[in-house]
Amino acid sequence: MRYLTAGESHGPQLTTIIEGVPAQFPLSIEKLNDSLRRRQGGHGRGRRMQIEKDLIAITAGVRHGKSLGSPICLQVTNDDWKHWTHIMGVEPLDEGMDESEIKRQISRPRPGHADLVGGIKYQHRDLRNVLERSSARETTVRVAAGAVAKQLLEQLGIQVIGYVTTIGGVHADRSLAEKLTVEELIERTSQDPVYTADPVASEQMVAAIDAAKKAGDTIGGVVEVRVTGMPEGVGSYVHYDRKLDARLAFAMMSINAFKGVELGLGFEMANLPGSQVHDQIRYDEQHGYYRETNRLGGTEGGMSTGMPIVVRGVMKPIPTLYKPLESVDIETKEVFKASIERSDACAVPAASVVAEHVIAWEIAQAILETFPSDHLAQLQEAVEKRRNEAKEF
């Protein structure tokens, strides 16, 4: 399974093509749109999220509610496009018109963004050519692709849920999430203004966002994704590039503004003795092998153990501040203060939805590589068989 995405932030639309999806699985467009809606929510978002309501159009690969096995194409229209048709137009500029006359041309790279390096790499002197693509707007269709993966996983009894554990130095009690069923977790976090499972921390996080906003600053945070119902042995130890942990790290780190990722106890493992890090192996006839604890976050030797996969990522504060950082105009080489018109003070809640979906994608892809499958029944049977093999081993 693989996918490509296309689309500029102020272009006509975002598009993704997903290839390699098994045939015969029911795909609900409502659930896809639910995912987009969650991505647009959360306390602390700026204006754009309120004016645009993303909706998916499926233009290929699905018929009468079921996947065909052929590539699925999803599109999300940019409502704002009507105001940008000239600035972002495909056609060459009119004869005699100079590129410098284009409105909204950008020569001032923002610190912490792709602007400057992207301009150098692709030789764009209008930095709009960079930021239109490097914008987190692209995550809309990554969420859409992940939402397809989520529905596939659902058919295998696998659930994926993302939520917030830290915002601006406020840390949720992570053990709360651990104690809830996935359904309870979905229920709780989806109603929370910052998508966290800890109601006490939630209030403090909201306050931290408001304070940052007032101070003209921004804050980042940590999101956690939990995957339950995993069959054993997805991923492999036999070659380094087949390790499931490595793939999850890749996926999480590929999200805009993410700068770290960890599984289970994560970086805390550097401070603990081995006897407090590893999970003892248990067995009973009913469950087969299991672990009472899940400190390793659901993988051993680069493979899923059957325990929930727990992976976290850290998002840096949005670099577009009201409180300006200094930068240099690429035309005049003069220092300027990178102040901006509008911005989110905190995008961590939305990022938890993105993380959920990119992890769902990665898990689904890894499962399809372990159990290559032309249609859903074949896949379901292979996964079920593995669960039995594990129990009877």
Next chain:
Amino acid sequence: MRYLTAGESHGPQLTTIIEGVPAQFPLSIEKLNDSLRRRQGGHGRGRRMQIEKDLIAITAGVRHGKSLGSPICLQVTNDDWKHWTHIMGVEPLDEGMDESEIKRQISRPRPGHADLVGGIKYQHRDLRNVLERSSARETTVRVAAGAVAKQLLEQLGIQVIGYVTTIGGVHADRSLAEKLTVEELIERTSQDPVYTADPVASEQMVAAIDAAKKAGDTIGGVVEVRVTGMPEGVGSYVHYDRKLDARLAFAMMSINAFKGVELGLGFEMANLPGSQVHDQIRYDEQHGYYRETNRLGGTEGGMSTGMPIVVRGVMKPIPTLYKPLESVDIETKEVFKASIERSDACAVPAASVVAEHVIAWEIAQAILETFPSDHLAQLQEAVEKRRNEAKEF
């Protein structure tokens, strides 16, 4: 550039084939062996490191000290093989001999290792079939491949160095490493018993290792890799799977026992306001664009900024403890205590060498995807040109 590795821990040898290396670059076998030697060092290693001295044989791709452009094959012999020819032999067992009669057959999966899940996945009831490959012994040839990459990078003025920043809760002062030149850093860490740049922390780390050993326990830690001399614009923001950060995360997380990775300030970014996270952009005619700080760890928008790349990974404590964890025998289903004969109390120093080499590989690969490089001069010129384009942008 790509590579595959093969080899079991007690098989005859480890092998790697590296394909896609530019022609005409000088390759020193001494430097390759230096890398292997460093991997075998560090305070806290067990017996095997002392009895085996890894040496590389090059069997393809190099002639008269220079790369040919054809695949490079590197081999490291397992000195111990002579004692394992029967147990690990390729030939089928003699007629009438039962598999259960094989010596050193293993039915007791160790917690925290690939043993149990690997057995389920590949249907190995002799778990030796798993652990022979899942063993960190394989990192020997990953280091060898990375050592080839390092020599290539050297020719481009890029240096990569890995060292330890945390062991068992003892944290080195990271700012010390930042203040040193790469040469000083190599000098300092290579002479340190735990490969760290902070002499005060070093003593405490040694003590922590000794204490863990005495307690029959193990400890993990954090390693940091620093890459200097990077050209701008390696990696890309245009598609999620081309982001340099994601690739570095993949590489780091693919090392045995690694459970987290972060760039720059990493997880600390969840606690800081945006104004203290991003690096302001500066310019002068001599240097072109630069940043005074390097909080983001050398990447923006998934691309190298030209600042040093700083990436860290966390290694869990070795799961093979003298202080036993409980597990279940797969034949009898009885609980046993996973005690062991011998083990390292801490492998973090060695892991810093592995991390250095897998990151070097990833950086080299990303560079070869960015610049034309059938032969070294072509690559050098392209990289130099990029540096100039960046300066003159």
Next chain:
Amino acid sequence: MRYLTAGESHGPQLTTIIEGVPAQFPLSIEKLNDSLRRRQGGHGRGRRMQIEKDLIAITAGVRHGKSLGSPICLQVTNDDWKHWTHIMGVEPLDEGMDESEIKRQISRPRPGHADLVGGIKYQHRDLRNVLERSSARETTVRVAAGAVAKQLLEQLGIQVIGYVTTIGGVHADRSLAEKLTVEELIERTSQDPVYTADPVASEQMVAAIDAAKKAGDTIGGVVEVRVTGMPEGVGSYVHYDRKLDARLAFAMMSINAFKGVELGLGFEMANLPGSQVHDQIRYDEQHGYYRETNRLGGTEGGMSTGMPIVVRGVMKPIPTLYKPLESVDIETKEVFKASIERSDACAVPAASVVAEHVIAWEIAQAILETFPSDHLAQLQEAVEKRRNEAKEF
């Protein structure tokens, strides 16, 4: 450079996303549409070609006439879609409605098509689910992707042209094409009813098509693609999967209904002595190295020699015949005669346009792997440099 396509034959649209295109190269939408127009032409096409006029919409990756370096998204609307919204709809069928009530359901697999095997593989009992995607309609966006590649190659002085050399047993004199410049070849073949360069054969081919049509039969043929202006050393001998010939064979054989591919003298080489197959090497100061003959079709050792690349593919006759073949209904298991309502008698001229574009894509991709390039000037310089290195070698 890579691309994915999506779209069913009677769905709303066809889409392709192209990732990895260098920035800053001028992209003309008129030229893209020219390619589509040529694909829809040629003597012997059925009705659909006349009622539908394919036009491209660019929805990402291009701004003001130039590539941005970000993924390019191209869409072609199916004009017919308005008649198929129910039959091919995305939404699940209304409650209580049985799948068997869907109009135009197909239980009769046509010989020579994907119908039967596709149904088995993906468990589609309505074979429409197969043929909607296996239809050659998909080549519309493969041509579109190739047309982007062609424009990129043009900027490097590389031209790609496809034309017909055999239809239904009528063989054009291939030496005629060889004697023409590319411009003359384009001129001549684009005005020919069957896109061939041999006017005498052309008349006979037209007659053969008309005769086949009258007989209720179909005919296939051979197309040739010629690539001029190639730099030396694209592809490589160092690993089998980097050979340019192999990639060209892959591309040609991946076209619907193609069953063979050959370079230069091709299969005729089995009948000739070595002295009549190989091209002697010449040199003069003005041209550098060259060959007087081009029997090998422009490659040696899996690399471009600088001579024109000449590659041919054979297309089987369209399997949808008026003169019916026998097959079996998958529901009743009864034999039926696979007669059809409408069809092309010969699609070889159109296939020559498809071949031209898939080869253009493959050449462009191979060039970008040899000279990885972020923007056009960088690519142009690298290719020019190679041409000089070849001359001065």
Next chain:
Amino acid sequence: MRYLTAGESHGPQLTTIIEGVPAQFPLSIEKLNDSLRRRQGGHGRGRRMQIEKDLIAITAGVRHGKSLGSPICLQVTNDDWKHWTHIMGVEPLDEGMDESEIKRQISRPRPGHADLVGGIKYQHRDLRNVLERSSARETTVRVAAGAVAKQLLEQLGIQVIGYVTTIGGVHADRSLAEKLTVEELIERTSQDPVYTADPVASEQMVAAIDAAKKAGDTIGGVVEVRVTGMPEGVGSYVHYDRKLDARLAFAMMSINAFKGVELGLGFEMANLPGSQVHDQIRYDEQHGYYRETNRLGGTEGGMSTGMPIVVRGVMKPIPTLYKPLESVDIETKEVFKASIERSDACAVPAASVVAEHVIAWEIAQAILETFPSDHLAQLQEAVEKRRNEAKEF
């Protein structure tokens, strides 16, 4: 499943690493060596084939006669290496020694070989650096990798056999091979001096080889590979790069000196009406669906139909002639006649063995992408299930 190969023609050894092989399948080293032996046979080979007897050493991935699931490493020693240790040595030349003093340095590129273009691409002025790798010697380990694939396929009831159908204009009666069972075909061709199934043509082929040799010339030919026992639906029509035909074409064309490939009737389809090209579909309860004819060579819509796959490739005459072709010395720029000391007059029989093995590899890889296969039993069951689904469809 993937593999890399390494090794120079006069280096110490050839190596391949094969990654992704299912666990638990019995691997016979005798059968691997049988494949190498067949590759070294056939009428018309030169001296080297007689002095070197290739034998495989397995250094990883196999234990007690069964695959472990971990990468398999195969090595073949070059017996001749002892005479080349200095000329092909890894170590840099002694201080003060000039590269031009190296023995057997080559400045005269042979027409039809990689020599000249390879030299330009990698900037090798000693063309030995090219020909050591571009030599067909490398096919030894490609055969070895394919021999592993063949043994895997055998476990699935799939057999692959390659043989000669044309040499130097002498065409075997291809229908003879079609009438034989695979066992009979193996028996017949393995005892034939030119590995063909037509005894009459065989004598003429031998005579043609002898005549070419006498004339100081060389001849090429056509080889055919037949795959029986294929399950239905391997490969796919849903995306162009998943078509089985395309992959087979890639594999065949990647063999040294191959310039064309075709399936079933191949290029002959350009001369026949559709009614004589396609295979009618039949059904009976015992066999399920089948075709009485196999003109398409076992694929429809890019997928295996269950009929035997029949694919042919054309090999050009060996370019190293006693009857010299003209070329140009790269140092002096003077014309020379590319005469040689020794050579095979015809390598087509050996090439049929290579073709058999690269096709076996490709088929095995395509099967592993279609069905779950961590271990052999899982794969066997999935393939069997597909065969039943096809029958019951």
